[in-house]
Amino acid sequence: MxxxxxxxxxxxxxxxxxxxxxxxxxxxxxxxxxxxxxxxxxxxxxxxxxxxxxxxxxxxxxxxxxxxxxxxxxxxxxxxxxxxGYFTIAADGISSYPTIIHGDHALVDPKPLELTPERFILFSRDDGRFYVKRVHGVPGDDIKICNHLVYVNGYHYSLANNWVGQLFNENERCASRQSAFTLKANEYFVLDDNLRGSIDSRHFGPVNSSRINGEVLYKFGSRYGANSIFLEVSFEQD
Known part of the structure; x- marks a missing residue:
């Protein structure tokens, strides 16, 4: 034939x-x-x-x-x-440990329909390097930083608290650092799941949407044998 x-x-x-x-x-x-x-x-x-x-x-x-x-x-x-248009990336570093660890691979959607809190994004900075971090704040959100903790619209979300929001205590004294601002159009506030080992928007400020290369959907193929998992979580308020 x-x-x-x-x-x-x-x-x-x-x-x-x-x-x-x-x-x-x-x-x-x-x-x-x-x-x-x-x-x-x-x-x-x-x-x-x-x-x-x-x-x-x-x-x-x-x-x-x-x-x-x-x-x-x-x-x-x-x-x-x-x-x-999906593509894969390899993780380098431990800033999002244990969600993403060194050696993991992740799938990126370069054209997400919407970027909302709880999702990981891939973006670039002026140093030419690419970073993967979780979105905590979107345009219009009120950001407050107190004692290295970030409060979005009055709530702090972290992996340590299973993403259940902790309400900001107005009586708390911000000993180390205090700042408050509202995210402008096309600005996103990003953090790592490992806050102690993270260089994030607390240090370099919000990420402009023009720098965002896509949404990181899930990780797979860890050399440590971890299962494939979706990276989006659900922020809840107590």
Whole structure:
């Protein structure tokens, strides 16, 4: 059957396969991030076998050239995320320990519909480096910093308190530092889950939306064997 296929039909068939594969890979990345690399490798092997058979049986140079193009497009779709644009990053550091640890991989959605508190984002700073931190404040929120603790609209949220908000005590004396301001349009206040080891908006200020590269959906593939988990939590008020 393959001997009767023209090179043009082979090209159309493979582009169709690549399109379907990109969609399937993205679906697996969203649901089972740690599996997508294995699936990708398996598909590449099948593609190589298929294209090699065509080249040797038809003797067409164009089929061989298309194999190179198809493989390049496939690798691009895997790394950049195909039609949905998802991509993965590797964590470096312990500022969000134990939620994200050094060596974890995470999935990023470059075009989130909405950025709300409780979610991790990927952003860049003037030093050219990229950072992953959790959003605590969004445009219009009132921020108060007292004794290194951040209160958003009067509540402090932290992993140590299972994300249950602690109401600010108006009688508390801010011994170390006190500041209060309202986030402007396109400003986001970010913190790490590990507040003690964090360099965050308490130090460099709010992050402008123009610096945000996407929402970090979940982590997977930890070298320490941790399971894949979604990173969004739920801020609650006591």
């Amino acid at each position: 393959l001997k009767k296929l023209s090179v043009f039909k082979v090209i159309i068939l493979n582009f169709f396969v690549l399109f379907i594969f990109s969609y399937v890979v993205n679906s697996f990345v969203i649901a089972f991030g740690f599996l997508h690399e294995l699936i990708s490798i398996a598909f590449i092997l099948l593609l190589i076998i298929f294209q090699t058979y065509i080249v040797f049986n038809r003797g067409k140079l164009l089929a061989g050239l298309y194999f190179i193009l198809a493989l390049a497009l496939l690798l691009f779709s895997i790394r950049v995320g195909g039609i949905n």
